[in-house]
Amino acid sequence: MYYAFRFDIIQEYLPLLLKGTLLTIGISLAAIANGLILGLFIGFGKMAGFWPLRWLMSGYINLFRGTPLILQVLIIHFGVIPPILGTTNGVVAAIVALGLNCAAYSAEIYRAGIQSIDAGQREAAYSLGMTHAQTLRHIIVPQAVRRMIPAFGNEFIVLVKDSSFVAWIAVPEIMYWANAAKSQYYHIWEPYLAAAVIYFVLTYTLSKLLQWIERRVK
């Protein structure tokens, strides 16, 4: 069967798709920044001696890992942001939802990284008279960070791809414009292939960047 591939559709939507790409990048970076910082507190909270804190942080992590991201996006967009801002705001909802979700996964990466360091390292530092804080700062964290980088790389790549869910709340990012082109022309291949290429370029660049960082810290 012959399929008339219409490059003109891509041509027409290219400026919009590229604007969408900038938004995807912006939302992803903001969500990652939020997720990394919030995740740090959640991860350490989950390792705390104080059990109610541990329990609370586990609850947070389980909640965000155990429910679909699209549901989190919709609930935050329609249920959480309007009472706070007085109006819906897709970009804010997108950053908050992706950031909170990223925090849950990041918290587990921090925890696993810290706990993967052999107990002997901590004991050696203590036996030299180092305090808990000095041991974390000079011995545990520098080693743990190296081990966390690949896991964070995966998480960031997943986040960039999953940011496409926010097209559902009409945030004009890549997926939103691909959907728009499809609806206007009833053509599947042109808009979605274009979107696929853009996502691939983004995630491939990101993975190369992370590989480079990984090599640098070794």
Add this chain to the structure above:
Amino acid sequence: MEPIIRMSGVAKSFGKNKVLHDINLDVAPREVVVVIGPSGSGKSTMLRCINLLERPDEGEVVIDGHSLMAKGTNIADIRTEAGMVFQRFNLFPHMKVVDNVTLAQVQVRGRRPEEAKERAISLLRKVGLADKADAYPDSLSGGQAQRVAIARALAMDPKIMLFDEPTSALDPEMVGEVLAVMKELAAEGMTMVVVTHEMGFAREVGDRILFMESGTIVEEGPPEQLFERPRTERTRLFLSKVL
């Protein structure tokens, strides 16, 4: 003479497993005490109670006149006075050898970095590894790594040194180089508590041998007596297996 280490009535359990029963031990300054006994008898746990890597459930540990269990005792300060050498070295793999030996001097002792580095290099020279200062730990042989670990502990100028099977993870040909460093330390008058299976070392360097079994000190005495004329059947049985 006042003991530099005094353990009295120390008991320790892990869950329901009582690992130490009423341990009483005085170690005099400059004394070398060697601890022997079967696996699981509580040797490591006893050693780790001396610098509070394990906290005794009962009893008291006094180091150089400071009670470890008393409220207000700064545990980190006491640990600085008790260097520890581990079976598996536990060097910091992300730091060069010289930085392994320098870090705690700066962080804990508050020495200037240049001063600490000078001290580190001189200790590395003492253990025969000055040329490895800029190497990373994973490029060292086991024997070299353990000598660095000894230098790292000595850099804090501890009053006592604790050794937990320092040669058990080494290939046989590397045991000698580590024992040689330990012998030198003993000859310089360092107070040492050494858990080891090296009976030759125990006999030659130990001032006193402790035989532990099932969480108690079954018998103790000078090496000639404990090795040649053990008083208890359990000691005799253990020695017949390891000698």
